[in-house]
Amino acid sequence: MPISDVLTNSTLLQLRTLANEHEWGLAYNASDDMRAIAAMQLAGEILTYFNKTISSKGASKFGVQFGAYATFLSFFGLVDLPKVSDNFTGVVDYASSMTFELFTNATVASGSFPSTDDLQVRFLFHNGTASNTSEPAVYPLFGGSADAVSYNDFQTNLNKFAISTTEQWCNKCQNTTGSCAAYASGSSGSGTTNAQGSNGGGGMSPAIGGVIGAFVTLAVVLGSLALFMLLGGYRLASKKRLAGVATRQGVEPKA
Template sequence: MHFTTLLPALALLTSTDAAETLLGAYIFHRHGDRTPKSLPPTNLTSLGYSQVYSSGQYYRSRYLTSSSKIYGLNTDLGLYPPVGENEGVQILANGSAVQAPMNGFQIIPVNTVSTGTGSEDNGWLQDASGCENAKLSSNRFFTSSEYQNLLASAKGFYEQLVPVVNGTFAASDVTFKNAYVVYDLINVAEIHNSSIPSSNILTNPTLFQTRTLADVHEWGLAYNASDNMRAALYMQLAGEILQYLNSTITSGSKSSSANKLGIQFGAYATFFSFFGLADLPAANPDFMGIPGYASSMVFELFTDAAVPSGGFPAVSDLQVRFLFHNGTASNSSEPVAYPLFGGNDTAISWADFANGLGKFAIASTQDWCTKCGNTTGTCAAYAPASPTPTPASQSGSGHHGISAAVGGVIGAMVTLAVILGAAAIAMLLSGLRLVSKKRLASPGSPGSEAIAAGKASGG
């Protein structure tokens, strides 16, 4: 996803001006550079760590220390920095004081779940989503005329790539059917390998075509305008975003530790699902391309109205802005605002935003079970009294549902388990350690591997 040609009206980042107050934000972030899917286990590389960390530094600056910082977000306790000798003291029952080590560093709770484990090792992430109707919908892409035509027309193109990838793939597997994993292997090699077999084949036009075919392949699996269930990954995320930002609104005037900044990590498939459902290709056709490593999309809640002292603006005065950055964000390459839902404005009212996401958001475990067609395990409680067997109900693993928006920072890491957990912490602030916690009462998030949670404004 290159985003080299932006609409003139959107070419400049919509920055907060003097009359604007930023009240909260929700970030969905892709992991950084990694090893290829075709050679599991997939691991984040040093470059990947660096990409995510650099992006984290940018967002920390944007939301904690810049002139557009989030209103009420505690710069001393937010995002888990060391809190110093005074704040890092705990008084025990016997009256003695215990000082936290390393200048009062804070412990970040991390909840690990089994659902979606190893998802980044799958060629297609939908395989680990657990949503049976989503998988059935994606599989229908393989019977579409678009897929069949490309499978036939691209046959000769992929045959010429066999000498490049035959150390990993059998010649019979080098087809449009495996467009993404073939592209992925070549892309990783282009980044990391000093030499590539038959590299003379990989001319710039060939590399571009390999990427373009992968884009088409993955878009077809992630989104279909006539079948929204194919975008179930984002339907769940949409519900989490609404829940989180709504909690920012409802608790914003009651507590200085209200939810201010939510951060979630995931894979490119969720980006694609969102791009389709939010009609972003209408703003820029490049949204139909795979987002690069460490890409991020942000939903900012803000107001142009005056903020009452010790209070919160009226809901009617709230607006939401969507921003996206392809690849690692930085002060020299910042996110850009785009209009949602096929509109023209880069800022819309909270009511319009909530209505737009609400049309397809999965907001509860029951909703997830019903839409996905899962009827066993956790979903058994919501199954019809006498269910008619279907492919979805017969094969559903069942132990799935949407995750709770625990604490102030949500970090649902779809990929790379512990390694991405470390990367998430690096994104927030370096020098911290992880504490494993049991999964909270709500069901595990489909396609998720870990959740980092904590109060973004109060520690």
């Protein structure tokens, strides 16, 4: 059967639709925002850069990042872009771009920088490669209808989920090992409260569950090894003892 008879336009459309649904479900879920952890970190980096631009009075004018399509989908969900269009629940094409433009409509004296209250943010997106004939379009954020939001509102809304520090990341992920160990003692605050709430108030945190799982696995492995040695008639012996026995029997021990 020719492949053209199998991969029809309707079949390809169905495959694309199913792929979009699958990837959207992995990247964002309103009841489980941990799936959007990559976009939370992106939001923190956006705020960090904008604050640097403001504090330096415009010395930092342009920033670029590159990432995977899943981060796009996660961010779309966090800022309510699917309310604007269902297209924001589909996998973006290669070379797609998101743009955050910081600007002001206020009159500013030459050589000065506008106050934070006068700053606004505009969000633009283009699916696939942008060009002079196909430019990024403006879309409203946070479920609103305006093409731009004040920087204060932008910062307030992003701070609801943004991760800007290692401590925030550790508490959000409930990680207490490695570089997160330094913040473990402070995890009894909001991070632990949220974890208990999501597990019915008396549940076990993922970190503790992982430790218990590791010890259970180790116990099973050691138990299986002991049973194998018992039934097979094997026993542990030191290398020095084996070398001594081999020497007495006139056999040169191997290294």
